[in-house]
Amino acid sequence: MTDKRKAYEEKFDAQLKEWSAEIALLNAKADKARARAKIEYYKIIESLQGKQDVARAKLQELKTAGDDAWEDIRTSAENVWADVKSAFQSAASRFN
Numbered sequence: 001m002t003d004k005r006k007a008y009e010e011k012f013d014a015q016l017k018e019w020s021a022e023i024a025l026l027n028a029k030a031d032k033a034r035a036r037a038k039i040e041y042y043k044i045i046e047s048l049q050g051k052q053d054v055a056r057a058k059l060q061e062l063k064t065a066g067d068d069a070w071e072d073i074r075t076s077a078e079n080v081w082a083d084v085k086s087a088f089q090s091a092a093s094r095f096n
Helices: 003-032 035-064 067-095
Strands: none
Touching: 003 035, 003 067, 035 067
């Protein structure tokens, strides 16, 4: 495994952990919210968890890819990551 490949995978692993922590914080906020707001919080959290699952699956695909396919999968993974990051930023702005 090349250093570049390992660095990408470690970066993506770290980002998944950070997103998990953000989801936990959002759940805590949702638990404290009023009934109407809770519904909205939980819908957003469910959407974020779904996007995170897609990112996690893409990371697994990246980790198991052969050297020939790795660059193509990395590009696809970066697109997924950008989508998830955007969703988290949008959620953060709605919760604040």
